[in-house]
Amino acid sequence: MTTLGDFAIMYRQREQLPAKTRLLFTGGAVILLHCTAVALLVIGTAAAGQPLALGLVLTAYLAGIKHSYDWDHIAAIDNSTRRFVAQHKDPVSVGFAFSLGHSSVVILAGVLVVTGATLVGQLMEEGTTGNLVLGLIGSGVSGLFLLAMGIVNGSAFLRAARAYRNVLGGGDVRDEDLEARGFIARLLAKPLAKVERPRNIYVIGFLFGLGFDTATTIGLLVMTTAATLAGVSPFALMTIPLAFTAAMTLFDSVNGVAMMRMYKSAIDNPQRKLGFNAVITGISAVSALFISVITLGGFINGAFGMDDPATTWLAGIDLGDAGLTLIALFAVIWISAVLLGRRHAR
Known part of the structure; x- marks a missing residue:
């Protein structure tokens, strides 16, 4: 019989567990x-039917789906997954960890709003000092993280492209040709040392979320619900941020696993798929660098109150x-790579 202690040991040793487990x-x-979101909704609406509460929960769920496909989410999960796969790891939980960290800000804001904390409303209000500080933290961390990942994966792309040209000329493929090495990798090794396992992405996701880009939407939704539905159970109100979290973790997890499979297919058979690896690594690097420039441009614009055309334009770009x-x-x-691979295999 499996005890709670066995589960605790299994959790501590989860990195050694098979990828499927x-x-x-x-x-x-x-x-x-x-299940928790559904249970809270049932408990919160058991006394009387609340069709409006149900509609708001569904709206929050759809908002979570939409936000999981924001370009910053895709770039952060994709580039992190690419780095872990290059280290011969199976990062099945990168998307989940990032999304859970990101949505923890939303849940925390929801709890504080439901319990009547007025501070959250002030932090979410545009133009306040608290909103500005948290926004700068979120954009600064996300911009620098994506910049670092973009540079690392850009270095890996250059190596893969050189290796691909070498293969076309009749040369052999080495495993290290698929990894970022050299000066760039050594330069960024220490800043990225804390992100050595998929679960470490939780902190990155949380810091991304401090900008209140997602929390504003859900926080205002919760406050609107609390103001307009007098007497609605706090359980029903808390279902709103939880539904948002459930949706976002589901789709970010699926995205992360799909990206892992993509990159592992290139690692597992490098000679046939080296060109494919170079292309997707290049796209990952470009997307991360592109978003980091936009994010850091907005950061500079907000932190220093600049009104120049370049940073003002970058701050106004919506990547949703x-x-x-x-x-x-x-x-x-x-x-395309799968179809070409099957065609060559015949």
Whole structure:
């Protein structure tokens, strides 16, 4: 019989567990979030039907799905996954960890709002000192992290491209040709040393979320619900940020696993798929660098109160819908590589 102690030991040693087992744990955590949200909604609306509360919960769930495809989410998960796979790890939980950290800000804001904390409303109000400080923390961390990952993966892309040209000329492929090495890798080794396991991405996701880009939407939704639905149970109100979290963790987890499979397919058979690896690594690097420039441009604009055209334009760019384009591009490249691989195998 498996005891609680056995589960605790298994959790501490989870890095040594098979990838399928860890994937089951991740899927179980996502299912648990969904079940908890449903349970809170049932408890909160048991006394009387609350169709408006149900509608707001569904709205929050759809908002979580949409936000999981924001370009900063896609770039952070993709570039982190690429780095772990290059280190011969199976990062099945990168998407889940990032999303859970990001949405923890939303849940915390929801709890404080439901318990009547007025500070959260002040932090979410545009133009306040608290909102500015948290926004700068979120944008500063996300911009620098994506910049570092973009540079690392850009270095890996250059190595893969050189190796691909070497293969076309009749040369052999080495495993290290798929990894970022040299001066760039050594330079960024120490700043990225704390992000050595998929679970470490939780902290990155949390710091990303401090900008209140997601918390503003859900926080205002919660406050609107609290103000307009007099007497609604706090359980029903807390379902709103939890539904947002459940949706975002589900789709970010799926995105992370799909990206892991993409990169592992290049690592597992490098000679046939080296060109594919170079292309998707290059896209990852470009997307991370592109978003880091936009994010850091907005950071500089807000931190120093600049009104120059360049940083003002960067601060006003909305990347909300661009992530779907990036996902579609990855999917097209992956499917094309699979079809070409099968064609050559015949």
